[in-house]
Amino acid sequence: MVKRTSFEGDSCPIARSLDALGDWWSLLIIREALFGLRRFGEFQNKLGMAKNILAVRLRALVDHGILATAPASDGSAYQEYVLTAKGRGTFPILVALRQWSEEFDDRPEEIATILVDREKGRPVRKLEMRAEDGRLLSPADTTLKPRPARRRSA
Amino acid sequence: MVKRTSFEGDSCPIARSLDALGDWWSLLIIREALFGLRRFGEFQNKLGMAKNILAVRLRALVDHGILATAPASDGSAYQEYVLTAKGRGTFPILVALRQWSEEFDDRPEEIATILVDREKGRPVRKLEMRAEDGRLLSPADTTLKPRPARRRSA
DNA sequence: CCAATTGGTTTTATGATGCAACCACACAAA
DNA sequence: TTTGTGTGGTTGCATCATAAAACCAATTGG
Known part of the structure:
Protein backbone atom coordinates (compact mmCIF):
# COMPACT_ATOMS: atom_id res chain seq x y z
CA MET A 1 0.00 0.00 0.00
CA VAL A 2 1.16 3.48 -0.80
CA LYS A 3 -1.30 5.23 1.43
CA ARG A 4 -0.34 8.34 3.22
CA THR A 5 1.11 6.84 6.37
CA SER A 6 -1.13 7.01 9.39
CA PHE A 7 0.32 7.58 12.82
CA GLU A 8 -2.68 6.14 14.58
CA GLY A 9 -0.75 3.21 16.04
CA ASP A 10 2.35 5.16 16.86
CA SER A 11 3.30 5.35 20.49
CA CYS A 12 4.40 8.99 20.32
CA PRO A 13 1.65 11.31 21.49
CA ILE A 14 2.73 13.99 19.05
CA ALA A 15 2.33 11.62 16.15
CA ARG A 16 -1.05 10.56 17.48
CA SER A 17 -2.20 14.17 17.62
CA LEU A 18 -1.01 14.76 14.11
CA ASP A 19 -3.02 11.80 12.95
CA ALA A 20 -6.15 13.68 13.93
CA LEU A 21 -5.09 17.28 13.32
CA GLY A 22 -2.15 17.09 10.98
CA ASP A 23 -3.63 17.91 7.64
CA TRP A 24 -3.94 21.22 5.95
CA TRP A 25 -7.48 22.13 6.90
CA SER A 26 -8.48 20.49 10.16
CA LEU A 27 -6.94 23.02 12.51
CA LEU A 28 -8.37 25.89 10.51
CA ILE A 29 -11.82 24.35 10.68
CA ILE A 30 -11.37 24.04 14.43
CA ARG A 31 -10.20 27.63 14.63
CA GLU A 32 -13.38 28.78 12.93
CA ALA A 33 -15.46 26.51 15.14
CA LEU A 34 -13.87 28.07 18.21
CA PHE A 35 -14.81 31.38 16.71
CA GLY A 36 -18.41 30.29 16.62
CA LEU A 37 -19.01 28.89 13.16
CA ARG A 38 -21.31 25.91 13.05
CA ARG A 39 -22.81 25.44 9.63
CA PHE A 40 -21.36 23.77 6.56
CA GLY A 41 -21.87 26.85 4.47
CA GLU A 42 -20.26 29.10 7.04
CA PHE A 43 -17.09 27.05 7.04
CA GLN A 44 -17.10 26.85 3.28
CA ASN A 45 -17.53 30.59 2.88
CA LYS A 46 -15.02 31.60 5.48
CA LEU A 47 -12.29 29.18 4.50
CA GLY A 48 -12.91 29.21 0.78
CA MET A 49 -12.18 25.53 0.44
CA ALA A 50 -13.70 22.97 -1.87
CA LYS A 51 -16.94 21.56 -0.60
CA ASN A 52 -16.01 17.95 -1.11
CA ILE A 53 -12.92 18.09 1.02
CA LEU A 54 -14.75 20.15 3.62
CA ALA A 55 -17.27 17.33 3.79
CA VAL A 56 -14.49 14.76 4.16
CA ARG A 57 -12.74 16.80 6.86
CA LEU A 58 -15.90 17.39 8.84
CA ARG A 59 -16.66 13.69 8.79
CA ALA A 60 -13.14 12.87 9.91
CA LEU A 61 -13.30 15.40 12.72
CA VAL A 62 -16.61 13.94 13.84
CA ASP A 63 -15.13 10.44 13.69
CA HIS A 64 -12.24 11.60 15.85
CA GLY A 65 -14.63 13.01 18.42
CA ILE A 66 -13.48 16.58 17.84
CA LEU A 67 -16.73 17.79 16.36
CA ALA A 68 -20.22 16.49 16.92
CA THR A 69 -23.27 16.96 14.78
CA ALA A 70 -26.15 18.71 16.48
CA PRO A 71 -29.63 18.48 14.99
CA ALA A 72 -30.39 22.18 14.82
CA SER A 73 -30.20 25.45 16.71
CA ASP A 74 -32.20 28.04 14.77
CA GLY A 75 -35.14 25.80 14.11
CA SER A 76 -34.18 24.79 10.59
CA ALA A 77 -33.99 21.12 9.72
CA TYR A 78 -30.30 21.32 8.86
CA GLN A 79 -27.57 20.13 11.16
CA GLU A 80 -24.67 21.89 12.78
CA TYR A 81 -21.14 20.97 13.70
CA VAL A 82 -20.17 21.86 17.24
CA LEU A 83 -16.93 21.33 19.11
CA THR A 84 -16.73 18.66 21.77
CA ALA A 85 -14.59 19.02 24.89
CA LYS A 86 -11.85 17.26 22.95
CA GLY A 87 -12.19 19.83 20.21
CA ARG A 88 -12.13 22.77 22.59
CA GLY A 89 -9.04 21.19 24.13
CA THR A 90 -7.04 22.07 21.04
CA MET A 129 5.45 25.46 31.04
CA ARG A 130 5.72 24.84 34.75
CA ALA A 131 6.73 21.99 37.01
CA GLU A 132 4.33 20.50 39.50
CA ASP A 133 5.68 22.83 42.15
CA GLY A 134 5.22 25.87 39.92
CA ARG A 135 8.79 26.42 38.74
CA LEU A 136 8.91 27.88 35.23
CA LEU A 137 10.56 25.36 32.90
CA SER A 138 12.56 25.87 29.74
CA PRO A 139 12.82 23.07 27.16
CA ALA A 140 16.21 22.12 28.58
CA ASP A 141 14.65 21.64 32.00
CA THR A 142 12.51 18.82 30.72
CA THR A 143 13.09 15.28 29.60
CA LEU A 144 11.06 12.29 28.50
CA LYS A 145 10.39 9.30 30.69
CA PRO A 146 8.69 6.01 29.82
CA ARG A 147 5.10 6.09 30.88
CA PRO A 148 4.65 4.22 34.13
CA ALA A 149 2.58 1.11 33.48
CA ARG A 150 -0.86 1.19 35.02
CA ARG A 151 -1.40 -1.69 37.36
CA ARG A 152 -3.57 -4.38 35.91
CA SER A 153 -3.61 -2.71 32.50
CA ALA A 154 -6.53 -4.33 30.74
CA MET B 1 -3.80 25.46 -10.74
CA VAL B 2 -4.91 22.60 -8.56
CA LYS B 3 -1.94 22.77 -6.21
CA ARG B 4 -2.40 22.12 -2.58
CA THR B 5 -3.40 25.55 -1.35
CA SER B 6 -0.67 27.46 0.38
CA PHE B 7 -1.44 29.66 3.36
CA GLU B 8 1.70 31.72 2.93
CA GLY B 9 -0.16 34.91 2.10
CA ASP B 10 -2.91 34.42 4.65
CA SER B 11 -3.17 37.00 7.37
CA CYS B 12 -3.97 34.48 10.10
CA PRO B 13 -0.90 33.53 12.08
CA ILE B 14 -2.18 30.01 12.58
CA ALA B 15 -2.49 29.49 8.85
CA ARG B 16 0.98 30.92 8.37
CA SER B 17 2.42 28.47 10.88
CA LEU B 18 0.67 25.61 9.18
CA ASP B 19 2.21 26.66 5.91
CA ALA B 20 5.60 25.81 7.36
CA LEU B 21 4.72 23.02 9.77
CA GLY B 22 1.41 21.69 8.60
CA ASP B 23 2.33 18.56 6.72
CA TRP B 24 2.58 15.06 7.98
CA TRP B 25 6.30 14.84 8.64
CA SER B 26 7.75 18.25 9.43
CA LEU B 27 6.84 18.35 13.10
CA LEU B 28 8.12 14.83 13.61
CA ILE B 29 11.42 15.73 12.00
CA ILE B 30 11.62 18.71 14.33
CA ARG B 31 10.77 16.50 17.28
CA GLU B 32 13.69 14.23 16.45
CA ALA B 33 15.94 17.21 15.88
CA LEU B 34 15.05 18.51 19.33
CA PHE B 35 15.95 15.09 20.60
CA GLY B 36 19.40 15.48 19.11
CA LEU B 37 19.24 13.87 15.69
CA ARG B 38 21.25 15.64 13.03
CA ARG B 39 22.11 13.36 10.16
CA PHE B 40 20.00 12.37 7.18
CA GLY B 41 20.35 8.70 7.96
CA GLU B 42 19.41 9.19 11.59
CA PHE B 43 16.14 10.83 10.63
CA GLN B 44 15.46 8.21 8.02
CA ASN B 45 16.09 5.35 10.41
CA LYS B 46 14.17 6.77 13.31
CA LEU B 47 11.15 7.93 11.38
CA GLY B 48 11.07 5.12 8.86
CA MET B 49 10.01 7.44 6.07
CA ALA B 50 10.89 7.32 2.40
CA LYS B 51 14.21 8.95 1.66
CA ASN B 52 12.92 11.08 -1.18
CA ILE B 53 10.29 12.80 0.86
CA LEU B 54 12.70 13.18 3.76
CA ALA B 55 14.99 15.01 1.36
CA VAL B 56 12.13 17.25 0.23
CA ARG B 57 11.03 17.99 3.79
CA LEU B 58 14.54 18.78 4.99
CA ARG B 59 14.99 21.18 2.11
CA ALA B 60 11.67 22.84 2.88
CA LEU B 61 12.54 23.18 6.56
CA VAL B 62 15.87 24.71 5.65
CA ASP B 63 14.11 27.10 3.26
CA HIS B 64 11.75 28.11 6.05
CA GLY B 65 14.67 28.83 8.36
CA ILE B 66 13.70 26.10 10.78
CA LEU B 67 16.72 23.94 10.10
CA ALA B 68 20.16 24.96 8.90
CA THR B 69 22.81 22.84 7.29
CA ALA B 70 26.06 22.69 9.20
CA PRO B 71 29.21 21.49 7.44
CA ALA B 72 30.14 18.77 9.91
CA SER B 73 30.58 18.00 13.59
CA ASP B 74 32.42 14.70 13.86
CA GLY B 75 35.00 15.52 11.23
CA SER B 76 33.34 13.67 8.37
CA ALA B 77 32.70 15.40 5.09
CA TYR B 78 28.96 14.96 5.34
CA GLN B 79 26.59 17.70 6.44
CA GLU B 80 24.19 17.93 9.32
CA TYR B 81 20.80 19.49 9.87
CA VAL B 82 20.57 21.54 13.03
CA LEU B 83 17.69 23.51 14.46
CA THR B 84 17.76 27.28 14.31
CA ALA B 85 16.25 29.47 17.01
CA LYS B 86 13.07 29.48 14.94
CA GLY B 87 13.14 25.71 14.94
CA ARG B 88 13.72 25.44 18.66
CA GLY B 89 10.84 27.89 19.10
CA THR B 90 8.40 25.19 18.04
CA MET B 129 -1.81 31.06 29.37
CA ARG B 130 -1.46 34.19 31.45
CA ALA B 131 -2.28 37.86 31.08
CA GLU B 132 0.42 40.49 31.21
CA ASP B 133 -0.25 40.92 34.91
CA GLY B 134 0.03 37.19 35.54
CA ARG B 135 -3.63 36.23 35.78
CA LEU B 136 -4.26 32.70 34.54
CA LEU B 137 -6.48 32.87 31.46
CA SER B 138 -8.97 30.39 30.06
CA PRO B 139 -9.91 30.47 26.38
CA ALA B 140 -13.06 32.39 27.23
CA ASP B 141 -10.96 35.07 28.89
CA THR B 142 -9.30 35.91 25.59
CA THR B 143 -10.34 37.58 22.39
CA LEU B 144 -8.78 38.66 19.12
CA LYS B 145 -7.98 42.25 18.30
CA PRO B 146 -6.74 43.73 15.04
CA ARG B 147 -3.02 44.16 15.15
CA PRO B 148 -2.15 47.78 15.88
CA ALA B 149 -0.45 49.28 12.85
CA ARG B 150 3.20 50.01 13.31
CA ARG B 151 3.99 53.68 12.74
CA ARG B 152 5.66 54.32 9.45
CA SER B 153 5.06 50.72 8.34
CA ALA B 154 7.35 50.33 5.31
C1' DC C 1 42.40 -0.05 -4.15
C1' DC C 2 38.11 -2.40 -3.07
C1' DA C 3 33.78 -2.70 -0.58
C1' DA C 4 30.35 -0.91 2.14
C1' DT C 5 28.00 3.08 3.99
C1' DT C 6 25.98 7.65 3.47
C1' DG C 7 23.14 10.78 1.27
C1' DG C 8 20.68 11.43 -1.74
C1' DT C 9 17.86 11.35 -7.02
C1' DT C 10 14.86 8.98 -10.34
C1' DT C 11 11.15 6.16 -11.60
C1' DT C 12 6.73 4.55 -11.21
C1' DA C 13 2.30 3.60 -8.87
C1' DT C 14 -1.28 5.25 -6.17
C1' DG C 15 -3.65 8.17 -2.93
C1' DA C 16 -5.10 12.99 -1.88
C1' DT C 17 -6.61 17.53 -3.40
C1' DG C 18 -9.15 20.88 -6.04
C1' DC C 19 -12.45 22.54 -9.27
C1' DA C 20 -16.74 22.20 -11.50
C1' DA C 21 -20.86 20.07 -12.33
C1' DC C 22 -24.65 17.77 -10.56
C1' DC C 23 -28.34 16.54 -7.26
C1' DA C 24 -31.50 15.74 -3.21
C1' DC C 25 -33.79 17.97 0.19
C1' DA C 26 -35.76 21.86 2.78
C1' DC C 27 -38.17 25.87 2.63
C1' DA C 28 -40.84 29.84 0.66
C1' DA C 29 -43.75 32.08 -2.47
C1' DA C 30 -47.53 31.84 -6.03
C1' DT D 1 -49.25 22.14 -5.76
C1' DT D 2 -46.07 23.71 -8.59
C1' DT D 3 -42.16 26.50 -9.02
C1' DG D 4 -38.11 28.51 -7.49
C1' DT D 5 -34.08 29.14 -4.49
C1' DG D 6 -30.63 28.13 -1.11
C1' DT D 7 -28.34 24.61 1.66
C1' DG D 8 -25.63 20.65 1.98
C1' DG D 9 -23.68 17.81 0.08
C1' DT D 10 -21.82 13.83 -3.88
C1' DT D 11 -19.61 12.59 -8.27
C1' DG D 12 -16.23 13.11 -12.11
C1' DC D 13 -12.22 14.27 -13.78
C1' DA D 14 -7.40 16.54 -13.84
C1' DT D 15 -3.47 17.38 -11.24
C1' DC D 16 -0.45 17.13 -7.36
C1' DA D 17 1.87 14.85 -3.46
C1' DT D 18 3.43 10.74 -1.39
C1' DA D 19 5.58 6.21 -1.09
C1' DA D 20 8.33 2.31 -2.28
C1' DA D 21 12.06 0.66 -4.69
C1' DA D 22 15.77 1.03 -7.79
C1' DC D 23 19.65 3.48 -8.85
C1' DC D 24 23.90 6.34 -8.20
C1' DA D 25 27.79 9.39 -6.75
C1' DA D 26 30.69 10.58 -3.17
C1' DT D 27 32.73 9.23 1.26
C1' DT D 28 34.46 6.51 4.20
C1' DG D 29 36.74 2.01 6.25
C1' DG D 30 39.84 -1.64 5.63
Missing part, protein backbone atom coordinates in the same frame (compact mmCIF):
# COMPACT_ATOMS: atom_id res chain seq x y z
CA PHE A 91 -7.02 25.70 22.10
CA PRO A 92 -3.46 25.63 23.47
CA ILE A 93 -2.23 24.11 20.23
CA LEU A 94 -3.70 26.98 18.26
CA VAL A 95 -2.25 29.49 20.69
CA ALA A 96 1.17 27.87 20.38
CA LEU A 97 0.99 28.01 16.59
CA ARG A 98 -0.11 31.62 16.72
CA GLN A 99 2.65 32.65 19.10
CA TRP A 100 5.28 30.85 17.05
CA SER A 101 4.18 32.80 14.02
CA GLU A 102 4.14 36.06 15.95
CA GLU A 103 7.66 35.47 17.19
CA PHE A 104 9.38 34.03 14.17
CA ASP A 105 7.44 34.93 11.04
CA ASP A 106 9.52 36.66 8.40
CA ARG A 107 6.78 39.17 7.62
CA PRO A 108 5.03 39.74 10.95
CA GLU A 109 3.46 42.92 9.59
CA GLU A 110 1.13 40.73 7.55
CA ILE A 111 -0.38 39.18 10.64
CA ALA A 112 -3.80 40.71 11.11
CA THR A 113 -4.81 39.87 14.66
CA ILE A 114 -3.37 39.51 18.12
CA LEU A 115 -4.67 37.46 21.00
CA VAL A 116 -5.48 39.64 23.98
CA ASP A 117 -6.75 39.32 27.49
CA ARG A 118 -10.43 40.19 27.17
CA GLU A 119 -10.54 42.07 30.44
CA LYS A 120 -7.62 44.41 29.88
CA GLY A 121 -7.28 44.24 26.11
CA ARG A 122 -3.56 43.60 26.48
CA PRO A 123 -1.65 40.82 24.65
CA VAL A 124 -1.41 37.53 26.47
CA ARG A 125 1.97 36.28 27.63
CA LYS A 126 3.73 33.44 25.93
CA LEU A 127 2.54 30.02 26.99
CA GLU A 128 4.32 28.93 30.12
CA PHE B 91 8.84 23.48 21.38
CA PRO B 92 5.60 24.79 22.88
CA ILE B 93 3.70 23.57 19.83
CA LEU B 94 5.01 20.07 20.36
CA VAL B 95 4.21 20.23 24.06
CA ALA B 96 0.69 21.38 23.28
CA LEU B 97 0.19 18.52 20.82
CA ARG B 98 1.57 16.05 23.34
CA GLN B 99 -0.64 17.28 26.15
CA TRP B 100 -3.71 17.24 23.97
CA SER B 101 -3.02 13.62 23.16
CA GLU B 102 -2.39 12.78 26.80
CA GLU B 103 -5.66 14.36 27.83
CA PHE B 104 -8.01 13.30 25.07
CA ASP B 105 -6.61 10.25 23.30
CA ASP B 106 -8.99 7.33 23.17
CA ARG B 107 -6.26 4.82 23.99
CA PRO B 108 -3.89 6.70 26.31
CA GLU B 109 -2.35 3.43 27.43
CA GLU B 110 -0.60 3.25 24.06
CA ILE B 111 1.32 6.45 24.74
CA ALA B 112 4.86 5.48 25.54
CA THR B 113 6.44 8.53 27.11
CA ILE B 114 5.61 11.39 29.41
CA LEU B 115 7.25 14.78 29.61
CA VAL B 116 8.75 15.39 33.03
CA ASP B 117 10.59 18.07 34.91
CA ARG B 118 14.21 16.95 34.66
CA GLU B 119 15.05 18.01 38.19
CA LYS B 120 12.28 16.22 40.01
CA GLY B 121 11.26 13.65 37.45
CA ARG B 122 7.62 14.64 37.88
CA PRO B 123 5.21 15.36 35.01
CA VAL B 124 5.03 18.95 33.86
CA ARG B 125 1.84 20.91 34.33
CA LYS B 126 -0.43 21.76 31.47
CA LEU B 127 0.68 24.78 29.46
CA GLU B 128 -0.61 27.93 31.08
